[in-house]
Structure formats: C-alpha cells, structure tokens
Amino acid sequence: MRFLHTGDWHVGRTIRGRSRNDEFVGALDEVVAIAVDQEVDVVLLTGDIYDKHVVSHDADVLVFGTLIRLFEAGIPVVAIPGNHDSEARLAAFAPLLARVGTHIVPRVAPPDAGGIVTVAARDGKQRASIACLPFISPRRFSGAAELFESTSKGYVDFDAGVGRVLRAYEDAWDDTHVNIVMGHIFVSGSQPGGSEREITLGADYAVSPQQLPTTANYIALGHIHKPQKVMGAAADTRYCGSLLQLDFGERGQDKSVTVVEASPGKPAKATDIPIASGRSLLDVDVTIADLERIAADVGDAYLRVNLAVEQATPGLADQVRRALPNALDVRLVLPEQEGEVERRSLRGLDPRQQFISYYQHAHQSQPPEEILVAFDRVYEDVNG
Numbered sequence: 194m195r196f197l198h199t200g201d202w203h204v205g206r207t208i209r210g211r212s213r214n215d216e217f218v219g220a221l222d223e224v225v226a227i228a229v230d231q232e233v234d235v236v237l238l239t240g241d242i243y244d245k246h247v248v249s250h251d252a253d254v255l256v257f258g259t260l261i262r263l264f265e266a267g268i269p270v271v272a273i274p275g276n277h278d279s280e281a282r283l284a285a286f287a288p289l290l291a292r293v294g295t296h297i298v299p300r301v302a303p304p305d306a307g308g309i310v311t312v313a314a315r316d317g318k319q320r321a322s323i324a325c326l327p328f329i330s331p332r333r334f335s336g337a338a339e340l341f342e343s344t345s346k347g348y349v350d351f352d353a354g355v356g357r358v359l360r361a362y363e364d365a366w367d368d369t370h371v372n373i374v375m376g377h378i379f380v381s382g383s384q385p386g387g388s389e390r391e392i393t394l395g396a397d398y399a400v401s402p403q404q405l406p407t408t409a410n411y412i413a414l415g416h417i418h419k420p421q422k423v424m425g426a427a428a429d430t431r432y433c434g435s436l437l438q439l440d441f442g443e444r445g446q447d448k449s450v451t452v453v454e455a456s457p458g459k460p461a462k463a464t465d466i467p468i469a470s471g472r473s474l475l476d477v478d479v480t481i482a483d484l485e486r487i488a489a490d491v492g493d494a495y496l497r498v499n500l501a502v503e504q505a506t507p508g509l510a511d512q513v514r515r516a517l518p519n520a521l522d523v524r525l526v527l528p529e530q531e532g533e534v535e536r537r538s539l540r541g542l543d544p545r546q547q548f549i550s551y552y553q554h555a556h557q558s559q560p561p562e563e564i565l566v567a568f569d570r571v572y573e574d575v576n577g
C-alpha cells in the first residue's frame with residue numbers, strides 16, 4: 194500500500210501580521226497533486242492541521258476544500274490533532290468529515306474504541322491498521338493523583354504511559370495488515386525545526402524511541418517541523434515536517450511530504466517529495482548602498498534585515514522597507530561597541546534562549562524555574 198504522510202500544516206499561520214494564505218493554497222494544491230500522481234491509498238495527516246484553536250474562515254475553506262478534493266480523488270484521510278489544534282473542535286467536525294472520507298481520531302482511545310482505524314487499499318487486496326496517537330498534554334495524561342507527585346515522576350510516567358498505549362495498539366494489530374502508527378509527539382533525540390512551541394519539546398513531553406512499536410511497518414510523526422528520520426527506533430520512523438518555512442527558525446529548510454510504500458511483514462520504503470510553494474525566509478546583512486542590489490536578488494522571500502550603519506538616524510527602517518517591501522524585521526547594526534558582540538550573538542538564539550541570556554545579564558544569575566514557566570506561558574499566549 195502507498196501512504197502520503199503530511200502534517201504540521203498550521204493553516205492560518207501569519208507572519209508579522211501578513212497572511213500566508215496564498216502560500217498555503219499553493220502548498221496544499223501540491224499535496225493533493227502528489228497524492229493523486231503517486232496513487233496513494235491513504236493520506237496520514239499527523240496533526241497541527243490548523244495554527245490556532247480559533248480558526249479563520251479562510252483557514253476552514255482551505256482545509257475543508259483540500260479534504261473534499263482528496264475525497265473526490267478517492268483517497269481517504271486519517272487525521273489526528275496536534276498541540277495547535279482544538280481537539281474539541283475537531284471532535285465536533287469528526288462525524289461530518291467522516292462522510293467525506295476523513296477519519297479524525299480526536300482523543301486517545303483503546304484499539305477497539307476507535308484508536309485504530311482500518312483502511313482498505315484501493316485494489317481491495319491489502320488493509321492497513323493505523324494506530325492513532327493524538328497530541329496529549331502530560332498534565333492530562335498523568336492523571337489527577339500524580340499532580341501531587343514530583344515533576345520527574347510525572348515525565349517518566351508520560352514516557353512509560355505512552356509506551357503502554359502503543360503496546361496495547363501493537364497487541365491488537367493483525368500481522369496480515371500493514372501496521373502503522375501515527376502520532377503527534379516529540380521523540381527524544383529528534384532535531385527541532387526552530388519554531389515549534391519550546392514548551393512542548395521539553396523532557397516532560399518526550400517519548401523515548403525505545404517506546405515505539407518494533408513491529409510497525411512505518412511510524413508517521415508530526416510535531417517537529419524539520420523533516421527527518423528518527424534515530425534509535427526499530428521501525429522506520431519519520432517526521433514529515435511542515436509545508437512552509439513557518440518562522441525564521443526554519444529559514445533555509447527544504448519542505449516536503451513523505452510517500453511511503455509498505456506491505457505486511459516487509460520494511461517500508463519512504464521517499465520525500467519536495468513542496469515548493471512557500472516563500473523563503475532569509476536573513477540578510479546589508480548597507481544602505483546594497484539595498485538596490487539585494488532587492489534584485491531576494492525575489493519574494495520574507496526578510497530579516499541587518500542594516501549596518503555608522504549611527505542610528507530617523508527613517509532608516511522606512512528606507513529599507515521602501516527598497517525591500519518584504520522586510521519583516523529591520524535591525525540596525527552600529528559600529529562594534531562594548532557588548533555588541535554579545536548582542537549580535539543573541540540573534541542566533543531562539544526567544545527562550547534570548548530571554549535566559551537577558552536574565553543572566555540583568556541579574557547575574559540563572560532564571561529560576563518558575564520564571565521560565567511564566568515566560569513559556571506568556572510566549573505561548575502571544576504566539577497562539
């Protein structure tokens with residue numbers, strides 16, 4: 194059987210207030226075209242379908258339209274929520290979408306209560322048993338009693354608890370089927386793409402590769418935005434990555450979907466197929482004299498501009514934006530002063546690391562855990 198593994202669509206995501214709807218339209222056109230060209234039997238949609246719990250009409254139009262086009266092409270979809278999706282909203286839509294071939298598993302469920310979705314190949318000869326592991330917050334997973342125990346016990350239990358769920362799926366599998374796991378989880382050892390929510394990549398959300406079923410023909414994961422094969426897992430386990438470079442942390446990353454050929458009892462063969470519709474996100478170092486030349490080079494890329502000047506004068510950022518209409522951030526780089534090297538090196542860090550660095554500088558000590566928790570909460574609120 195052939196599967197198309199895609200996820201982390203984040204439909205509805207904007208960048209610095211600019212809509213990316215056109216890019217999503219292009220990328221999802223590509224996804225549908227690849228599914229049709231490759232004659233896949235099933236699309237595995239591994240969570241973070243939407244970017245936010247509260248969804249814009251444009252985002253719904255695009256997601257529903259994509260699912261209907263796949264249905265009309267005779268290709269069923271199996272989908273799970275990610276941490277960006279409202280599982281309650283997807284649960285509400287599930288019975289409707291089931292009528293158009295999209296099977297959503299909104300919550301973790303035992304194998305015989307909807308946790309495993311069985312799909313037939315289009316030639317009717319083979320069947321796939323797809324075990325679904327939607328995003329689960331460890332806080333909910335651990336159960337109320339364990340909220341009173343130490344944090345370390347909490348995350349050991351999350352890892353072991355996910356392992357128990359996966360073993361229950363494995364026990365229910367039929368070895369004449371193609372057996373697949375799809376999950377929205379962070380497997381320890383994988384490399385973040387740079388714009389996932391940091392808070393969901395911590396140790397308490399990690400699942401160790403040893404917990405993943407060894408008898409799976411393929412394990413399709415969402416959550417990490419950089420496409421990659423997961424090391425240390427017995428079965429072929431991959432993150433398909435996001436469809437667009439969603440933020441500057443993902444600049445320079447090639448985006449793709451994964452097409453998987455799998456048969457019962459045989460290793461799968463996975464191939465990444467590029468998705469080209471998204472604009473590039475670029476960091477550029479310029480002077481005022483360079484602006485014209487850079488404008489000709491960068492095409493429609495979104496830019497983070499570091500403008501080197503002798504001194505800060507009013508209107509510089511406007512001058513950059515006139516020459517480079519896609520400059521989203523403009524930062525002035527003044528001649529090296531004390532502290533400048535340190536400030537410059539901050540640019541390579543993600544926001545959480547920048548905050549830690551700021552805190553260390555301001556307080557001459559490490560930020561306490563509760564401050565970091567508060568930072569994560571505020572950052573998550575601001576970033577939706």
Ligand SMILES: [Mn+2]
Pocket residue numbers: 201203241275277389416417418
């Ligand atoms: Mn995501």
